[in-house]
Amino acid sequence: MQAQSVFLLGPGRTEIRTWDVPDPAGGEVQVKCLANGICMGDTAVFAGLEASHFPRPIGHEGVGVVTKVGPGVSGFAEGDSVDCFGWSTYQNCHTGRLGRFDKPPADPSVMLVEPVACVVTALFSYNITPGDRVLLMGAGFMGLLNVQGLARYPLAELVVTDIKPRNLDLARQFGATETIQVQTPEGDARLNDLKRQPFDLVIESAASACTLQEAGELTRPGGRLAIFAWHRQPRSLDMGVWHTRGLTVLNSAPGIGTDHNVNSFQRAIMLLERGVFDLRQLVTHRHDVGNVQEALELSVARPADYIKGALMFS
Numbered sequence: 001m002q003a004q005s006v007f008l009l010g011p012g013r014t015e016i017r018t019w020d021v022p023d024p025a026g027g028e029v030q031v032k033c034l035a036n037g038i039c040m041g042d043t044a045v046f047a048g049l050e051a052s053h054f055p056r057p058i059g060h061e062g063v064g065v066v067t068k069v070g071p072g073v074s075g076f077a078e079g080d081s082v083d084c085f086g087w088s089t090y091q092n093c094h095t096g097r098l099g100r101f102d103k104p105p106a107d108p109s110v111m112l113v114e115p116v117a118c119v120v121t122a123l124f125s126y127n128i129t130p131g132d133r134v135l136l137m138g139a140g141f142m143g144l145l146n147v148q149g150l151a152r153y154p155l156a157e158l159v160v161t162d163i164k165p166r167n168l169d170l171a172r173q174f175g176a177t178e179t180i181q182v183q184t185p186e187g188d189a190r191l192n193d194l195k196r197q198p199f200d201l202v203i204e205s206a207a208s209a210c211t212l213q214e215a216g217e218l219t220r221p222g223g224r225l226a227i228f229a230w231h232r233q234p235r236s237l238d239m240g241v242w243h244t245r246g247l248t249v250l251n252s253a254p255g256i257g258t259d260h261n262v263n264s265f266q267r268a269i270m271l272l273e274r275g276v277f278d279l280r281q282l283v284t285h286r287h288d289v290g291n292v293q294e295a296l297e298l299s300v301a302r303p304a305d306y307i308k309g310a311l312m313f314s
Contacts, residue, residue, distance in 0.1 A: 003090035030091070034312075060086065063112060083265060117254070122228050130154040134200065139167040141307050147170075149276065200224065207230060225247050
């Protein structure tokens with residue numbers, strides 16, 4: 001079987017390569033990719049913001065259909081709809097890392113499993129108690145997925161901050177009780193007011209040094225500060241408030257879940273199929289995989305209407 005795969009040749013440079021995919025080995029299935037998300041991690045490597053080796057394959061947010069089943073595989077059959085990984089038309093995937101859909105997604109570009117699995121893992125880590133007051137700082141794609149999940153909990157408040165009015169509109173639609181546009185005089189004044197009413201749980205989802213500093217100041221004594229965002233640059237922080245308030249600081253990253261590649265993926269599929277997580281308004285840009293260079297350049301530029309991009313595989 002021949003496949004076409006996207007490779008990064010270096011910062012800002014992509015190439016589509018054709019190669020022969022072997023039959024799946026024991027414990028593997030072969031998957032035809034239908035759609036794949038463009039993660040900020042992919043964007044960072046493409047933009048040269050993260051050290052990497054080149055050439056390298058890319059992508060990890062795929063959805064596809066099983067086309068071949070390897071020896072000894074049970075629980076999967078040809079025609080099953082599953083999550084998958086790289087930006088490749090065909091790929092062999094170990095079944096221990098796959099989740100299965102009950103029925104084929106009508107639009108695979110809005111059923112991206114991996115980012116939802118990351119949020120599922122984070123939700124476990126937050127240790128939410130009924131009646132908690134929660135502040136989410138940063139309403140990008142992953143932040144808005146957090147809002148969708150958090151809105152299902154019996155919270156006293158769910159306050160969301162961001163710089164983009166459109167994203168805040170979506171946060172309100174998804175269940176935020178209050179939204180604050182930061183980097184405006186009114187928004188910054190409101191956030192300062194809230195420092196006198198600190199939160200039980202603050203989730204830092206902006207990957208910003210100033211937001212990370214402010215997050216501690218907005219967490220109540222004995223409260224929980226969850227670092228959800230991936231900070232790719234070193235940060236210099238005054239951690240005195242973490243100490244004096246006795247904060248529990250959580251690293252709410254995918255790696256904390258020992259079952260992340262099994263349980264969280266299958267849970268993510270279930271929650272996507274039930275509509276708890278709904279990506280229809282979040283995947284704003286779709287590109288044929290042949291236009292991957294343009295797709296990645298747009299993900300770097302991030303125009304005002306951009307939330308999430310996806311590659312489509314014919």
